[in-house]
Amino acid sequence: MGRMQLKLKNWPFDKGIKAQLIWIGEPFKYQNKWMIDTYFNDGKSTKKVIQDWANIHFLSIDKYYIDGDLKSGKLIDKENKTKVIDIDLSGITPKYNENDWRIKGTDCRSKSRTYNFYKNNKLYTIPIIEIVRSVLAPNTFMxxxxxxxxxFEDYFTYEINDEILKLYFNGSYKTSNLKDTYFNHFAWIISNRNVLNMVESIGYNNCFKHKMMFDFNMKHFKFTARVKENKAGYTILEIIKLKEKRINFNEIQVFHPSLEEYEKSDGSKKWTYINVNRNKGDKRVIDNELDGANKMTESIENDFIMHEYVKLPEIHRQKTGHANKHTKVDEQTKIYFKNDDNNRTFADEGGFNTGAGIDVSNIDLKYSKLSGELQDFINVLQQLRKMDGIKSVDINIIFVPLGRKFSHLKDGINRRRCIIGRILKTNREMIGIIEVEREGKALSTLIVKSNNKMIKNIVYDELLEGLIFESGKWSNKKINKLKIKGIKIERVIHSGKYCNINNIIKKIQVF
Structure with a gap:
């Protein structure tokens, strides 16, 4: 078997033509997933290639690629302008630099974002996207x-006991990602608060400021890199190895729903799969038009990026359940054929669907299948619609913010939800109601009203953030802060299992 090829389906150059990667743009949202614009030049023209964001794992500026194979990147340096050197920038605070940039051979413009490190009268310039690619997010999941x-909290929560890190993964985290390399990287991030802040700020700035930026604050930063020398110092083109990463744990304990103790059984399998590959071989086609990955995942080992650790912790996978493993295939076994056309994507499973609110326009149809306390509360809201003076009742069902154990239900797997009801009265006043999935916890319902009639989403955000920060209690500090701004907030205490409809009606009437 030869070297596996990862060929871009939308490669615009003729077969055998070598094209140099000259620019990597910033991520943007397209059809529910993150993409990037990349620009290649073959010596005659520059062409744009739209790729999945995660493809940057294989992309390196100034390298030449042939036939769209992501793994074919080679350096052609006839003038010896580049070299590989070891660099130690530990303890140096860099300066953020942002410049307008015109892409060679096109009329397109972009932004160059870099960090500039000064050491021993030399300037070391590192593109921000290279720090993300090779240091903070060295694998597809990241x-x-x-x-x-x-x-992170969409996939796991964690506990720290002395020098033991416990990672509690939920069912959204793929079993194919249960790898030691991933666990070690998570542990490095979690045990180094400065690194964790960098990772968190990338997501925040990307979502709210629409920029790929963060405050660089790594105390220990040693690496091997391919660089281009200039009069002032060096431009880092590719970080090849991150050196001497320090994990401040001696042990990592991993919990995942799939980790079960299997016992072999003579029983028949209920089903089995047979792969049918029409296109056998070492070629995989990377299709940027796929919406996202399905459950099937193929792992590819490579040495494009290496991370070196001072000391590695012991990793223990905790098997908390039991299951029978049937090994026999007979006439009772259903056989399914899986057709593999060798098309692949590095996009996330299912595209962008994490953290999305559930917008409800017709609660009678949309949520008739809900049960338990949330359904009980929806029934309460249905009664409010029949009240005099009420024009409409709209509902959002969302996940509470992440950050504490209370973000998930007691099973540690499913995200905790809450209902935000928006009640429009006939006099145009707006009243908000917040009900959180309680699981028997003594947590009151909040009723909210603004002097400006309309209630901005940030009010709900602040209240829910306070709830999570207080581990399942409404934050008096947040409530008092909002009251100063003219927001009226009343609590309705639950009477036993159910919310007291009469108390809610009274609060709404006197508001």
Whole structure:
């Protein structure tokens, strides 16, 4: 078997033509996933190639690519302008630099964002996107999630006991990502607060400021890089190895729903899969038009980026469940054929669907299948619609913010939800109601009203952030702060299992 090829389906150059990567743009949203514009020049013309954002794992400025193969990048340096050197920038605070940039051979313009490090009268310039690609997000999972705000909590929570890190993954985290290299990287981020702040600020700035930026604050920064020398110093083109990463844990304990103790059984399999590959071989076609990945994942090992650790912790996968493993295939076994056409994507599974609110326009149809306390509260809101003086009742069902254990239900897997009801009265006044999935917890319902009639979303955001920060209690500090701004907030205490409809009606009438 030869070297696996990862060929771009939309490669614009003729077969055998070598094209140099001259520019990597910033990520942008297209059809529910993150993409980038890349520019290649073959010596005659510059052409734009739109790619999935996570493809940057294989992309390096100034390298030449042939036939769209992401793994074919080679350096052609006839003038010996580049070299590989070891660099130590530990303890140096860099300066952020942003400049307008015209892309060679085109009329397109972009922004150059770099960090400039000064050491021993030399300037070391590192593109921000290279720090993200090679240092903070060296694998597909990190690349696909680092652009989202507080994304880790969508997949796992963690606890620190002495020098033990416990990672509690939920079912959204793919079993194919249960890798030691991933666990080590998570542990490095979590055990180094400055690095964690960098990772978190990337998602925040990307979501709210629409910029790829962060405050660089790594105390220990040693690496091997391919650089281009200039009069002032060096431009870092590619970080090849990050050196001496320090993990401040001796042990990592991993929990995941798939980690079960299997016992072999003589019973028949309920189903089995047979792969049918029409296009066998070492070629994979990277299709930028795919919306995202399905459940099937193919792992590819490579040495494009290397991370070196001072000391690695022990990793223990905790098997908390039991299951029977059936091994026999007989006439009772259903056989499914999976057709693999060799098309691949580095985009996240299912595209962008994390952290999205559920907009409800017709609660009678949309949420008739809800059960438990949220359905009970929806029934309460249905009764409010029948009240005199009420023009309409609209609902959003959203996930509470991430950041604490209370962000998830007691099972540690499913995200906790809340209902935000917006009640429009006939006099045009707006009243908001917040009800959180409680699981029996003594947590009151909040009723909110603004002197300006309209209630901005930031009011709900602040209240829910305070709730999470206080680990499941409404934050008096947040409430008092909002009251100073003219926001009226009343609490309705739950009477036993159900919310007291009469108390809610009274609060609304006197507001």
């Amino acid at each position: 690349l696909n999630n680092i652009l989202y705000n507080n994304t």
